[in-house]
Amino acid sequence: MTRPDGSATTVREHAGVMTHNSYGKSRVRLTKVTRHKDRHEFKEILVDIQLEGDFDPCYIEGDNKLVVATDSMRNTIYVLAANHALEDIESFGKTVAEHFVKTYEQVRMCTVHLAEELWQRITVDGKPHTHAFVGASDEKHSAAAIATAELTKIESGIDGLRLVKTTDSEFWGFVRDKYTTLPEVKDRIFGTAASVHWQYQSDPLHYQRAYDDVRKAVLEVFATHHSLGVQHTIYEIGQVALERVPEISEITITMPNEHRIVFNLQPLGLENKNEVFVTTDEPFGLISATIKRQG
Amino acid sequence: MTRPDGSATTVREHAGVMTHNSYGKSRVRLTKVTRHKDRHEFKEILVDIQLEGDFDPCYIEGDNKLVVATDSMRNTIYVLAANHALEDIESFGKTVAEHFVKTYEQVRMCTVHLAEELWQRITVDGKPHTHAFVGASDEKHSAAAIATAELTKIESGIDGLRLVKTTDSEFWGFVRDKYTTLPEVKDRIFGTAASVHWQYQSDPLHYQRAYDDVRKAVLEVFATHHSLGVQHTIYEIGQVALERVPEISEITITMPNEHRIVFNLQPLGLENKNEVFVTTDEPFGLISATIKRQG
């Protein structure tokens, strides 16, 4: 075997055969300002791209002739952003993913993940300011676009939505055996940082609207549902999201159970009236379910 | 020399003399729920304690008889929290810091740092919910209380307040020499994550109100001030905060300059109309000033 410059490559029996490969660029960070007359729009997005296709030669022989450099992928993201309204990250992801599949024959599939920082306009004299913004949350609006020659699938998501309720949450009736020390509780704090991801059976009129509607459903169900367990709340959120946003085909909800542990004040001569808790990060329960729209 | 149990300690010439020491407990995390009839209040606080005083023997001889175990400090925080209304972290910090100075003769100074997670009530049917909350920001409300036998000093703060404005920010007229490649700009993005800390010359009626007023001043000045540099904005924020909150004696404002760099589209055959930027975390400018109330 020879390489493009004529030098010989190693010829040897290979122990293995390559069954999968992919490559791309991660953490491309983009700020886009759209300067309308009366106000500026401001978007901050993190983009990851992965390509799959006919890339075996660069692995096996170091022959890069079909390789789109990851630096060129980065350039492409900024070029496409310059020409895109960027009203929502879902449609931008679609544009990026389809670009790679259409432009390069060797690309069989392009997967784009996007995460948007949340900012809100600063209020001055009771009015939203035209060009100044304050960080709204460490929560992210995420999206994915997966393009092949045949079709592009879009996924939307909410990552790291921190939620807590101080009552209306029970947990009892679970398995009691020799590994069980947890007491049953009729009133506990329920704290989480929810991740919610969904796919579409048809394009919504506005992806941003669909996202807003799902987020509202998550908040309202979390607040008002009488929870018999994290699983129970997850299921209810999934059903309500499907009811409210008809374009969604299926939704996956994942919730860590970030425990607040009642601090034992008894050895210190006090009673804890379910008021003082140790906040913990780890260990945490982690609960997940996928709900698919009926037939 | 002997230790409490009668065993001998090493006697040798010491190369050095101890000129300072302190110890305490860090990252004590506390959740407090106050269960009013019509609504629940929910506070999440991170507390750090450090003590200074007559603690030489535990260092020099391993004699712990004056040592308050850091585990006991942790217990104390939960005990004090059970008996405290916790309307604001400043007054709780004061209670904790004074407790250690008053309870233990060997404690000359107690420093307490506190950081509060920001939560806001979930809105359901247009109304704030009675017991469900959503994470408001990764920004923190911080405070410090430093107590000695004579007095207790209180400091309040805002940490990690993310801000961005898309125009009304210039930077030019700076030193140009052989190390300079930065072009002058009359219109740039100004992005930061501000830290603001202040001390009091007299107790405000409500610490939470003072905090709210400073935060409002930061947001409004950031949005409306025509900035000729990060320094320029910092100074203006400091002056306005002093004007609006008369109890403040001095204020320190620190701002990273989180650069958004205009992406060079020219080699890619496009013009960048000041719309597409590379978002960066590092390196960043870091600018700080302290403004003290005039005589």
Place this chain on the structure above:
Amino acid sequence: MTRPDGSATTVREHAGVMTHNSYGKSRVRLTKVTRHKDRHEFKEILVDIQLEGDFDPCYIEGDNKLVVATDSMRNTIYVLAANHALEDIESFGKTVAEHFVKTYEQVRMCTVHLAEELWQRITVDGKPHTHAFVGASDEKHSAAAIATAELTKIESGIDGLRLVKTTDSEFWGFVRDKYTTLPEVKDRIFGTAASVHWQYQSDPLHYQRAYDDVRKAVLEVFATHHSLGVQHTIYEIGQVALERVPEISEITITMPNEHRIVFNLQPLGLENKNEVFVTTDEPFGLISATIKRQG
């Protein structure tokens, strides 16, 4: 429908049907000291467990009677650790995963992920100390065990192995089109933090030995292979690992390309002889391949 305590559950048409669910405990952190006469062994492990099985009722109705509390999972990990030699995390993972499948009829599959902190003995007077250790690296030894009633699959891994070579790395001959600005290079820095995961076709005599052999292969190939691209090096590492450790059935290698960018000294009147670089975290290339043993 009724719940265990006789109260009625909501009866309504459900918009969706649950197609998948799982739950478990994450970030259970375990330290195990084995106190031999002449030396102590010290292991620090992070364990995550996820269960799948007949758990629909807790989601749909809030009926928890088949739910093993995640707190009980945590207890179980410490109980099993007390009775396990813990010579390697793979065999401990197997014990944990099989425990849940064997103990609870409703558990169809148990997945256990483990990550081990790396510590090395402190050297005193040229000898490894019997009971004192220093942190060896932020790299982790990871493992996974996936058990069903029929079989248990074991995976081993290395996460975050930081590597850099200052020459013997080229990148050229890639696609040049209107999105390309990257110059071709015959001599660049190659820096990464490799993740390597592999599965077994037969149990190795010692998992720890297999891990050591793979790690040695990664280091040696990375150092000595003349790289024509990250893909090229990944492929060679995979082949050599398969050659050296016959029990491995397939191996997946993932490498970020953590760019060091030649700092342009020209505008500053100096030449950069390929010596001074800007170290960057983002964006980064991300390249991956799976190599499966032949026949």
Place this chain on the structure above:
Amino acid sequence: MTRPDGSATTVREHAGVMTHNSYGKSRVRLTKVTRHKDRHEFKEILVDIQLEGDFDPCYIEGDNKLVVATDSMRNTIYVLAANHALEDIESFGKTVAEHFVKTYEQVRMCTVHLAEELWQRITVDGKPHTHAFVGASDEKHSAAAIATAELTKIESGIDGLRLVKTTDSEFWGFVRDKYTTLPEVKDRIFGTAASVHWQYQSDPLHYQRAYDDVRKAVLEVFATHHSLGVQHTIYEIGQVALERVPEISEITITMPNEHRIVFNLQPLGLENKNEVFVTTDEPFGLISATIKRQG
């Protein structure tokens, strides 16, 4: 008042007076490769610079004419690195700090902080490789240089040195009162991530050697000292470091006490023979002392 371009600045009574200010560039990341014939040297450094001096006008009036742009500071670091052997970070820090004080009259003080990533040569065929390296630890070698017109002070440090010992550590005889629940222990695990910083009374021949000697002292004392408390070990480390490295004038040692908590196996029907522990990150004790050379 007018600005450089003739426009008027706001004239108003200022509520406050600026009592302190500083600014600079943070997280400048630098890779330096020194290409010797027989081997490459490889350094990775993070640099932070802060300047103090006559900078009031940029704050008060937005007049930047004395401002050295932080972008120019960044350029300067790379320029100075190109011309510096970079055998140790201390001498590079000195070069950088003195550059700013000497070059710009308005700079009264320049503080430079540096942190070096630790890498070690990969071993191939029993020999250290000429140009390939593996990450040695997440611990950092740090330094600071503080220059004024009169003198430059150098500080060296070790940050995040993770240490653990499984015995030879006691903690008892501390204050027992109504806030105490911690039992006395004669044999506990002592785990920490030490920070050690020291200053010099005279320049050592090699800063790197001084660093190596201090690090060795920390490891050896930690391993062999019979600890009656974290304070006790800290003091002994300080004394031994001063004894071994005569150029050091004073040393500060800070140790978190990262608790491993004996897991209570009793409710689960087992005895815990001091072998199975819960590893925790928070809360942690935090203990510090400064030891200054005698006379």
